Amino acid sequence: MKILVCISHVPDTTSKINFTDGDTKFDPNGVQFVINPNDEFGLTRAMWFKEKQGASVHVINVGGPETEPTLRKALAIGADEAIRINTAATDGFSVAKQIASVVKEGGYDLVIAGRESIDYNGGMVPGMVAKLAGVNFVNTCIGIEVEGNKATAIREIDGGKETLKTSLPLVIGGQKGLVEESDLRIPNMRGIMQARTKPLNVKEPIDSNPETQTVSFEKPAPKGPVKLVDTVDELVELLHNEAKVI
Amino acid sequence: MSVLVYTESEEGKIKKIALEAVSYAKGIADKMGTTVTAVCINASDTSELGKYGASKILEVSNDKLSKFNAEAYADAIAQAAKNEGAKVIVVSSSANSKFLSPALAVNCEAGYVPNIIGLPESTSPFKVKHSVFTNKALALTEIKTEIKILGLGKNSYGLKENEVSASKESFSPNLDTHDFDMEIVSVDKATNKVTIADAEIVVSGGRGLKGPENWGMLEDLANTLGAATACSKPVSDMGWRPHSEHVGQTGKPVAANLYIAIGISGAIQHLAGINASKVKVVINNDPEAPFFKAADYGMVGDAFEIVPKLTEKLKEFKAQNA
Numbered sequence: 001m002k003i004l005v006c007i008s009h010v011p012d013t014t015s016k017i018n019f020t021d022g023d024t025k026f027d028p029n030g031v032q033f034v035i036n037p038n039d040e041f042g043l044t045r046a047m048w049f050k051e052k053q054g055a056s057v058h059v060i061n062v063g064g065p066e067t068e069p070t071l072r073k074a075l076a077i078g079a080d081e082a083i084r085i086n087t088a089a090t091d092g093f094s095v096a097k098q099i100a101s102v103v104k105e106g107g108y109d110l111v112i113a114g115r116e117s118i119d120y121n122g123g124m125v126p127g128m129v130a131k132l133a134g135v136n137f138v139n140t141c142i143g144i145e146v147e148g149n150k151a152t153a154i155r156e157i158d159g160g161k162e163t164l165k166t167s168l169p170l171v172i173g174g175q176k177g178l179v180e181e182s183d184l185r186i187p188n189m190r191g192i193m194q195a196r197t198k199p200l201n202v203k204e205p206i207d208s209n210p211e212t213q214t215v216s217f218e219k220p221a222p223k224g225p226v227k228l229v230d231t232v233d234e235l236v237e238l239l240h241n242e243a244k245v246i
Numbered sequence: 247m248s249v250l251v252y253t254e255s256e257e258g259k260i261k262k263i264a265l266e267a268v269s270y271a272k273g274i275a276d277k278m279g280t281t282v283t284a285v286c287i288n289a290s291d292t293s294e295l296g297k298y299g300a301s302k303i304l305e306v307s308n309d310k311l312s313k314f315n316a317e318a319y320a321d322a323i324a325q326a327a328k329n330e331g332a333k334v335i336v337v338s339s340s341a342n343s344k345f346l347s348p349a350l351a352v353n354c355e356a357g358y359v360p361n362i363i364g365l366p367e368s369t370s371p372f373k374v375k376h377s378v379f380t381n382k383a384l385a386l387t388e389i390k391t392e393i394k395i396l397g398l399g400k401n402s403y404g405l406k407e408n409e410v411s412a413s414k415e416s417f418s419p420n421l422d423t424h425d426f427d428m429e430i431v432s433v434d435k436a437t438n439k440v441t442i443a444d445a446e447i448v449v450s451g452g453r454g455l456k457g458p459e460n461w462g463m464l465e466d467l468a469n470t471l472g473a474a475t476a477c478s479k480p481v482s483d484m485g486w487r488p489h490s491e492h493v494g495q496t497g498k499p500v501a502a503n504l505y506i507a508i509g510i511s512g513a514i515q516h517l518a519g520i521n522a523s524k525v526k527v528v529i530n531n532d533p534e535a536p537f538f539k540a541a542d543y544g545m546v547g548d549a550f551e552i553v554p555k556l557t558e559k560l561k562e563f564k565a566q567n568a
Contacts, residue, residue: 013514013515013518037496092358093351093357096348119378119379121360121379122360123348126348127345127346127347128351130349131348131352137316139316140344142489158340158341159443160434161434163432164429164431165429165431166428166429176489180483211351212390212391213390215388216386217385218386227544228538228546229545230545236556236559239525239543243525245503245524246447
């Protein structure tokens, strides 16, 4: 089985978010970048398929050379090969188009992406990759088993979960549940050394026009200080008369 | 040329988020000088849609669509959009809408922007504001395609009544090209329980509650408020509560009217997932807990004393205001 894991290179959750150039660009200054958490759950599940079912695991990112340390980290965790599509990630559709082209060419059986990246929160790349590549798709996936070309996936729905049977090739938009937090792996020294010599192939992008373009960013207005109350009577009164939520 | 809105239903009943999506679609249609057409799939009663501004209702009734199938649903909606000549398609932020929208966007060659927080800033060029960086920032984005798909963030527009007379038509999409190679074999869903996705009020507990056996008081509070229960990540990691209740960055997002955090310190990953909620209340015995910086109202003290008192007070309040 050939698995492709989509890796988004995102600011760590604790990063301060700032913008430059008249609030038109994200400011990466002083920001620590990490593997998108939803993707990391998927990558770890891919390692399980590699170890238990002999799958080969490739990782892919659409972005400039600055994303390579993130791909190397994925290699250090255990992926066999990395692919970087050498173009700035402009909008979800353009990224999906690049990945879909690799999926079709590379004959991947299972594509694991995160349900959304924690930077732009679009949540559209996995579904668009599937549609563009003409393969099956399960979103908000919290469990995946593969037997031959049949797959059983568990999907989180509003208020519960459902189990789906489908077949490969398949794209999933994964999240926590694919593996648990405690299953996540910190690369060890051996992994880091091996990652240096694993292939990281840089591919030029195919033609694509962005469908959407962000013209400016802003930060929400700062929140006022918390109002501390001493009694539940006071709290209920405020929630009713001031906040008007009960 | 109308604005098309996908009005999601569950077991035949139109969902509340769908009515919010209709309200929003009506706001856009007014701005563009056109009307709203709603498309529903196997909904049994669509009479409420006119009240929120849908002038035309396309009713799809098809056994093949009796269970949700993202690709086939997306195709049905795309055909409805084509039929109507719609240039703007509005969807909600439910799990199912977020599942089908990317396929719908590819189908219609449409630019798609989710998590939208309000009416477009302008319709030519078409610019909308949406939340990014897990609610830490807002982006103004231009959609450049002829057809635009707008994913409305939950609880960001509200229900707005705007009664129009609605005509109903049945609509039969052609689904012959689908192989339906995706079969739902089982559904595990708590019945008679408010879900985090639908809840207006969410009551959430953290490690400060000390153990799963202490969740009774939290459930009492939630029941009194008609709220959903949720929990922080450590609580679900330790198995005190099911994963489906975990809210935060890697759990479920919450955009409720009221979020009550009990014994939750307020790690940044937790706050990222819940800060789209309108009003946040924190109850914690540690006045230094970071949640106090993010909350609107706070009580410093022992949750085991405060929560039962709060429930009693709310019962009284409900009885008086019933």
